[in-house]
Amino acid sequence: MIVEGVYVFTAPPAVVFEALLDPGVIAKSMPGTKELVAVGPHEYRGKMMVGVGPVTAAEFDLRIVLTELTPPVSFLMSVDGTGRFGFTKGQARVSLEPDGTGTRMNYNADLQVGGKIAAVGQRLLDVVSRAMLRSGLEALGKEVEDRLRGVGGKA
């Protein structure tokens, strides 16, 4: 499954980039994430609840690794989730460029989904992932704006 798109932040790239490396922000931008802790440099582990169609609230053990970091321009995010109802595995390339006073973010992810969640949730997987992405980006946008205004601060 390929997920790609563009999102525009009101904050400059440096602020967005810093926010994107913060596990608290990552957790907020991935709906269903219950906890996410750093276990190494740019490596995070946590748990995430996902519901797709007949698979309601499946818990995934989540591992996220950020590599190829070029602040404040781009990085590669590898996601590995395994749980009782299947797995998800993939990589997302995230790149930022100035857009006026704000930032234009391009993302392109290639996601593999397997097991029960793919087998019985397939019809809804696309819809669910789009909905998750939308609410995730909205949360991310809000977080970045808060940072820009000096509220929220470090999560």
Place this chain on the structure above:
Amino acid sequence: MTAPAWVGRSVPRNEDARLLTGRALFVDDVQLPGMLHAAFLRSDHAHARLVRIDAAAARARAGVRAVYTAEDLGDYWQRAPLLVPPPPVPGLVFNEATQVPLARTKVRHCGEPLAMVVAESRYLAEDALADITVELEALPAVTDLDAALGADAPLIHEELGTNLAAHCIQRKGDWAAARAWADLLIARKFRYDRGASAAIENRGVVAQWDRRAEELTIWDTTQAPIPIRNGLAAMLGLRESQVRVVAPFIGGGFGPKIMMFYPDELLIPWAAMRLGRPVKWIEDRQENFYATTQERLQLHDAELAVTRDGKILGVRDTFLHDTGAYDPYGLTIPINTQCTLLGPYEVPNYESEFTVVFTNRPIVTPVRGAGRQHGVFVMERLLDFAARELGIDVVEIRRRNYIPPDKFPYDHGILFQDSAPLTYDSGNYEPVLREAADRIGFTEFRRTGQATARADGKRLGLGIVSYIEGTGIGPYEGARVTVEPSGSIRVATGVGTQGQGHFTTFAQIVADALGVHPEQVDVSTGDTRSFGWGTGTFASRGIVVAGTACHEAALLVRAKALKLAAEMLEAAEGDLQLADGRISVRGSPGDAVSLAQLAITANPLRGAVKPGTEPGLEATAYFGPARGNAANGVHAMIVEVDPDTMMVKILRYVVVHDAGKVIHPVIVEGQIQGGVAHGIGNCFYEQLVWDDNGQLLNASLMDYLLPTALDVPTVEITHRETPSPLNPLGVKGVGEAGAIPTGAAFAQAVEDALAGTGIEILEIPLSPSRLFALVQEAERTHRR
């Protein structure tokens, strides 16, 4: 013997009272004191290396009695046996890789079992599955048949050094010469994709070890109880007499239940012996999409050479066959395809080459039709295209190529799946075609019917195709017939029964031989304790092979009864008649003795049984046909296609078939109606959809569509009877006939309805969206 009193009549079925009142035993009905329940941990990955598996937490869960991984099986871990060795075709290559009980080093398809939990309830067992930690290192999956054979393809079985499972060429005549001679060549590529067998009852196994009797009893949804007993006895180190396998009533077999040994079939009995408690496993519907075998992806590249009169000069067919991750069933399916392609036609020159490919999908073994539909689809479609090019109608081109009735037995010159020459025993094809064309109203439809409907804005199409079903193959079956002192007759045979009506048809055969009512004949099937010799229910062979064994055994009993009655009544055997359970002297009805009295007399308490004779009215007989026989038929249908939604409605469906002598017309009609339903599902509803990683994307009945009663019309059936000379009853099999030519007939009909769009249907299954895409594509090509 006089004309049969019961064979040929649709008597009420002996088993229906039990089935309709819920008294029939199915495997899941088996409830035993102290019974434990098993669940399997299955791989989420299609292809992966097993790095680590840790079941400690699962073992510690309350209520869990055992967790087994491959390591825990010790010497019991072994590859399952190869079921069907390939036939002796010169130059044939076969690479054997059979399935394993639990994955040990790698997994090769989604759903392959990694561990088995045995617990106090299925609920607990399933919960415990989540406690097992598995580390799988994903490998690239092999899903594309062409790419699988490429030099850089990942290997599914490293030890073979290739993903090629088999390669086989069969030839007759000289294809190259036929091609050179041809007035017209038709060349096309075809695709026939995978579906599930979707039996209403999933698989299941219950096993109980009796420590005192030292006996293992297994209830199994198998179509082959005797081979299961023999194999398990050997693997478990028991005598065959210590193992009893019961295949009770089963809600549909369709082929996957003849497969063995499934991992669960190996592990449930083993665990029951180790734990000293009965263990049960019932497959759930989602597991069924992975844990039960499937069919039928093949890719064909075929050519037909014909004269301008539409006479076939030759056929060349090259195809790839997907066997899934393992190949325990040998080459039955692709050989069936290779042979069935020839159909009822004279094909003087034939060259057929197939390559069997391992993929990271569940195992492929026969499902109702077992490769036959592919052959029929390719041949019938080629003939349709030739007819169109030559301006001959689809009925006429078939008629011109039929094997004439005076040419039987007809040797096609290649080998069939039973390793015997592909020789048709008997047949008379033209009247079958004529009758089907008449019943569907072919001439009227072509003359006015289709055009009239079109003027009303309705797009109707007609399809009419022929097929051969090779049925009733060996090696043998047996039966024991006993007249009990009550006068009722007991028949025991080894084949299992999955809804075919054996309790009635075998009873009819025996009733005719012994002059009793079929209700007096009690049939036992599928219990190795009742009868321990035989192979199983497959290849539409039950009535042919086991039915004939019942007939032969009943005749032996009849002879015993007549001999004894002749002594008792002091009459010549030739003067005796057998009717209504009594033997009487012709012309002197008062001089009579019942079968019950004879049974008692034949089992004396005192005196002496004479040397060379046996006590009781009982006999056992076996029947092994020299080779399979050839049933045939024609399917015709009229469809209406909605040009906006591309939904197809089947308005009429006609089947004229010839399966030799019909024992019970309604049962045969049920087989055909059910087969057609299966076929329609295969054409337009059912398709297993896989992604490039070998993930099944529609493993539930929400997404995997089965046809319903609204989608399947009542089939209009005509029986014709050309007896088989290969058995005394003259019967042929009919279990798969309904499902075999459905795709070919459907494609022709839908294409006919969409005439003018330029669409050519070269694939099955179809769907409204696929048809829409094909029409768009055809219209684009036409405009160009």
